[in-house]
Amino acid sequence: MEKKNYHEQVYEVTQMIPEGRVSTYGIIADYLALGSARMVGWALNKSFSSENQIPAHRVVNRKGELSGRVHFSTPTLMQELLEAEGITIVNDKIVGLESVLWKPWEDEEED
């Protein structure tokens, strides 16, 4: 088990997301080569049971919709957390998604 499980890598990437930024399942799935965006959502869902606290509220679907808000303590918690970071949410969707969108390889700066 020296090799990290794919969901641990999801935790790492999610924790790498800076404040005021968000990422998408598709981006993370592509970055980790999971092959399925569902795996990312599933991994984040398990993150609530993990010791590590994952800012899952910074992860949304490809459309920028807060699809996973229902998994939070309250369906509005996710939106409030994002708005608290300066992100505007309208109709449960991120405004100016591309402006706040963050990519793992962007921080890695892989040239």
Added chain:
DNA sequence: GTGATGACGCAGT
């Protein structure tokens, strides 16, 4: 061991 489901994404209609 099989079937169904899931915080999604894409192609086709």
Added chain:
DNA sequence: GACTGCGCCATCA
């Protein structure tokens, strides 16, 4: 432009 169906891989019943 919106909706439907299928695929992705792992977990649960």
